[in-house]
Amino acid sequence: MRRRILHATxxxxxxxxxxxxxPLAVAVLRLYRQDEIGDLERIASRTALAAPTFVPDFNPRALPRVGPGTQLAVYDTAARRVTGSGPDVGDAPVRAALKGSVQSGQTGGRLVVAVPVGSAEKVRGTVRVSRTATWLSQRAVLTWLGMGGLAVVAIGAAALVSLRSSRRLAQPLEALAATARRLESGDLTARAVPYGLPEADEVGTALNRAAERLDRLLQRERAFSADASHQLRTALARTRLELESELATCLPLDPRAAMRAALESLDRMTTTIDDLLALARDVPERAPLDVAALVAETRRRWRxxxxxxGRSLQVVAEEDLPAAVGSQQAARQVLxxxxANAATHGRGAVTVRARDANGVLAIDVEDQGPGLPQDQDVFARRPAGEGHGIGLTLARxxxxxxxxxxxxxxxxxxxxFTWLIAATTGPEAPRSSPDRTPKA
Known part of the structure; x- marks a missing residue:
């Protein structure tokens, strides 16, 4: 890109x-030519004014002094030279000037000017002045060389400016290309920085937004396998518990109840997989949350x-609960x-209570266990088998x-555990006090 900008400039x-x-060079050449002709005309006019009535009596001493390379001669009416330097017989400009008009031209590499002596009605002779055209050419060439030098300076300055401009324009694009290559290689932490070029900064901002979205999606996809394994492990444990209970209570010759329980558990595992896939790939849902259906399904699945x-499940829902929004799938997985945490690590009866917490829908899940360690962050992700692990992290x-x-x-x-659910409208759900909420 830099070469293209430099070449174009x-x-x-x-x-x-x-x-x-x-055009300027042609105009300079014509200007110098007119200047030379004007100088020659002035010399010839002064000489013509000094000429006597009878031109052949012209005194050679009356001729003005001219510089080297300049010829000055006086001719009679027969175009014969009377005095001065020049051709013995007048050339075409001299003959034309005898008709009463000033003539100029170039003959044999010399500029020639012929001025008649006398008036147009009675021409008594002609003054011819000529000068070599070499000086005219040298003067024009010197001027052209100066113009060429200025042109080279202008082109060089333009090249320097274009080089700096190309660097300024190319650096943001090169940085964007480098950021895109890092993203392509899998480094989703790469971000484009602003360079002060509005167009490139807009592209960088869009690239950063895309990278952040890809990073979030990839993190959710990577977490799906761990989340799914934990949830399925929980569902399998519940299925095993139900099957063992059915086998302990059913007659050995009638396994249909145990088979129905197993099929229901398989259906719940299928629902769990569908929920996790939807939550891993879709954006958060802002649809109204049916709390009554949620707690009823929770009672049916866990009782x-x-x-x-040997433990009981109590589900309590207050009347006139605040409206809330969210994903039914996410709510089912959170509960x-x-x-599962209360059933695995708790004791006694488990209570699920839906209540109004100052205009915000709250759901409490508690059990009769001794409690949680005061210095333990139960929401931190830890390997399986070390107490509260991936489940609470997933829920939060x-x-x-x-x-x-x-x-x-x-x-x-x-x-x-208290879950505050987002309201349909109004301010954000209130934050819990520092002494009641552990640091995440």
Missing amino acids: AVAVVCAVLLFAV GGLEAA DVLL SLVEAEGGRLFVSRRAPHPC
């Missing part, structure tokens, strides 16, 4: 110089498994994570993606 400047220099483990990320908040409202005793 040089071509434009050369064309401009030629368009101005060629059997908890009762099989599954919180209930889903809640924050939907514009809500998830925090521990009570650590001990009887730990309680």
